Amino acid sequence: MVEFQTIQQRGFHNTYDKDGNIDGFEFRFVPKYYKGYWFTQCRFGNVTVDGEVFDRDDIIFEYDGMEYSRQEMFDLNKYWQFREPLIYRIKKPGGLSIGYHDVSLQFGWVLNYNGDLEKEPDGSGMGNMAHMFGVDNQRRMLLCR
Amino acid sequence: MATKKGTPRRGICLYSYHNLLGKTMTLEDAFLEMYDTGATCFEFLTSYIPGYPNPSPEWVDKYWGLCEKYNLQPSEMGHWAENHLHRGPAMTDDEVVEELKQDFRLAHLLGFKALRTKITCTNMMCDPEPGWQSYIEKALPYAEKYDVRMQNEVHLPTTLHTPHIRDEYLDFIHRTGTKHFGFNIDFGTFQNKMAKGMEFLPMSDFKDVSKPEEIVEFLPYSYVCHGKFTGVNENFEEETIPYKEIIDLMIENGWSGDILSEFEGPIRFLAEDGPDKFGQAMVEIPEQVRRHQIMLRNILGY
Numbered sequence: 451m452v453e454f455q456t457i458q459q460r461g462f463h464n465t466y467d468k469d470g471n472i473d474g475f476e477f478r479f480v481p482k483y484y485k486g487y488w489f490t491q492c493r494f495g496n497v498t499v500d501g502e503v504f505d506r507d508d509i510i511f512e513y514d515g516m517e518y519s520r521q522e523m524f525d526l527n528k529y530w531q532f533r534e535p536l537i538y539r540i541k542k543p544g545g546l547s548i549g550y551h552d553v554s555l556q557f558g559w560v561l562n563y564n565g566d567l568e569k570e571p572d573g574s575g576m577g578n579m580a581h582m583f584g585v586d587n588q589r590r591m592l593l594c595r
Numbered sequence: 596m597a598t599k600k601g602t603p604r605r606g607i608c609l610y611s612y613h614n615l616l617g618k619t620m621t622l623e624d625a626f627l628e629m630y631d632t633g634a635t636c637f638e639f640l641t642s643y644i645p646g647y648p649n650p651s652p653e654w655v656d657k658y659w660g661l662c663e664k665y666n667l668q669p670s671e672m673g674h675w676a677e678n679h680l681h682r683g684p685a686m687t688d689d690e691v692v693e694e695l696k697q698d699f700r701l702a703h704l705l706g707f708k709a710l711r712t713k714i715t716c717t718n719m720m721c722d723p724e725p726g727w728q729s730y731i732e733k734a735l736p737y738a739e740k741y742d743v744r745m746q747n748e749v750h751l752p753t754t755l756h757t758p759h760i761r762d763e764y765l766d767f768i769h770r771t772g773t774k775h776f777g778f779n780i781d782f783g784t785f786q787n788k789m790a791k792g793m794e795f796l797p798m799s800d801f802k803d804v805s806k807p808e809e810i811v812e813f814l815p816y817s818y819v820c821h822g823k824f825t826g827v828n829e830n831f832e833e834e835t836i837p838y839k840e841i842i843d844l845m846i847e848n849g850w851s852g853d854i855l856s857e858f859e860g861p862i863r864f865l866a867e868d869g870p871d872k873f874g875q876a877m878v879e880i881p882e883q884v885r886r887h888q889i890m891l892r893n894i895l896g897y
Contacts, residue, residue: 454618454866454873482867484613485642490680493778532642552742562677562724563716 452480452533457553457589461535464545464595472545475499477553477591478535483583487559488533489513489526493577495556495585499540504540512537546593554588601850603842605891606636606670608821609643611858611884612801614866614876616643623637626665628881632888636670638819638855643700648697658705669706670853671779671819674698675713677728691730692737699734699741709853712745719798721753728767731776732738736776744818745776752781752799752825755809768816777816781857783823786835790825791859807840814850821857827886831893841852842894856887 453460458478467473481487494511497504511518513536518526530536538555558576577583607629612620620628622643629637644650650658662669676695678686686694695712713725714731724866730831731745738745747764749755760778768776784805824833860883864874 454614455683455869456867457871482614484610485640486647488677488680490682491677526616529647533645560679562675562713591619 452535455589456480456587457555458535459589459591462553462591462593464542464593465539465582471543473543474539475543475546475593476537476539477534478537479555479587480533480535481556481557481559482540483559486532487530487561489518489523489528489530489541490533491560491577492523492530493495493558493560493585494523496574497540497553497555499546499551501552504542508541510539510541512539515566519541527560543592548593548595550590552588552590556585557587566583601846601852602849603845603851603895604636604668604670604853605634605822605888605895606638606668606853606855607634607637607884608673608855608857609631610638610640610673611856612795612880614873615880619877623661624774626661628884629667630665630825632673632856632885633892634667634856634888636668636799636853636855638671638673638706638711638821638857640673641675641701644701644705648701650701653747658662662706664698664817669708670709670855671709671762672698672702672707672743673706673713674702676715676727676730678724685724688730688733692733695730695745696733696737699737699743702738702743708743709779710743711819711821714747719752720757720759721750721764722759728763729751731767731815732771735771735773735775738773746779746818747777748779748781748821749784749805749813750781750821751760751786751804754784754803755780755805755813762772765813765816772791775829776814777818779819780810780813780820780843781821781823782836782838782854783821783859785837785841786823786825787836787837790835790860793825794813795861796864805825807837807844810841811848814845817850817852819853819855822887823855823859824883824887825860827883827890829886831886831890833887833890838890842891846895852892856884856891858883858887884894 455570461478464472496506558580560577644865714727861877865872
């Protein structure tokens with residue numbers, strides 16, 4: 451079971467390096483769409499926390515115990531199971547402060563539904579379904595550690 | 596006119612519960628909900644099969660156990676004939692056929708005889724991307740082998756008189772003579788006015804919609820239909836879709852396929868907006884499906 455929001459508070463915490471120093475933070479994301487995706491269909495955008503932008507190409511994604519970059523996702527022959535969280539891991543020395551944070555991200559996808567097929571073969575866009583479902587996700591979350 | 600009246604089954608699309616699935620509703624909860632309604636069959640989407648496209652034998656056993664425990668029959672599996680899974684050129688016909696075979700085998704394993712096969716569309720009217728006939732025709736022998744019928748969904752704003760329905764899909768059926776390709780006629784294609792609360796998502800102006808009598812010609816090629824609805828009132832009426840008129844035509848013409856409740860009311864798009872909306876969804880979605888099933892029972896008489 452996951453929370454009803456797309457950005458999950460459960461799993462939101464700072465991360466530590468091998469010496470025990472805080473080196474970033476992570477949280478989990480579950481799309482609200484009614485179906486799962488092949489990862490090759492997914493289009494990942496930047497993450498913003500309290501106005502600080504983290505580039506999509508600096509995010510480490512973890513799924514099913516394996517880490518991937520956004521670029522690797524384009525060739526990943528794996529199905530993102532419905533309601534299975536994807537971990538977003540972001541490097542930030544010192545991490546986030548204990549307290550509330552406004553977390554937002556963009557996520558889109560390509561699907562063979564009701565719209566022009568993706569016009570940007572380099573994958574720079576956010577997919578062809580944004581016109582129906584948008585790409586913006588945000589949540590105010592409380593970090594405790 | 597058929598001499599024998601049809602006896603459609605009534606069933607439920609799990610899609611109706613998707614906002615709740617995996618959040619406040621387990622798969623078994625969904626089966627219990629469906630059992631409560633008196634429905635006898637159901638639609639799965641491939642996404643609702645954990646481990647898709649290769650569910651574990653343990654899960655398959657669990658699935659059949661749920662079917663037996665709640666006396667529900669598999670009806671239709673919704674899947675996608677995706678041919679743009681990668682950036683750059685479209686997949687080859689053979690690649691698409693392999694993808695379709697995988698889903699056919701899975702449907703066969705899980706007891707689904709009908710498929711809602713989503714062919715790539717290029718606009719809001721769901722005009723198919725040119726060339727679809729090639730991979731679908733190559734897949735027909737496998738559909739026959741695994742005893743499944745692909746169905747193109749006729750979905751609002753597409754009507755039964757939208758040119759591609761006759762010029763492409765019906766033409767394909769007649770040319771190939773296949774029994775393994777047809778239509779899932781979504782009742783939304785008959786919706787004749789804006790539903791309350793849906794103004795924010797203008798899918799159609801409802802000036803050109805399918806007329807009930809148009810369904811008759813397509814019934815021989817239709818095995819499962821989506822009983823789309825956006826809201827059933829407390830008197831068990833869907834005020835925007837002439838359900839009784841359509842179902843009476845189906846029965847009079849001897850149609851004995853499945854009509855599956857598919858709820859797509861405004862809350863489906865709003866449930867994740869906040870705790871109040873999600874709370875509303877938790878109450879409204881199961882209640883709407885129950886109302887729709889009572890409406891179908893009132894029309895069918897069983």
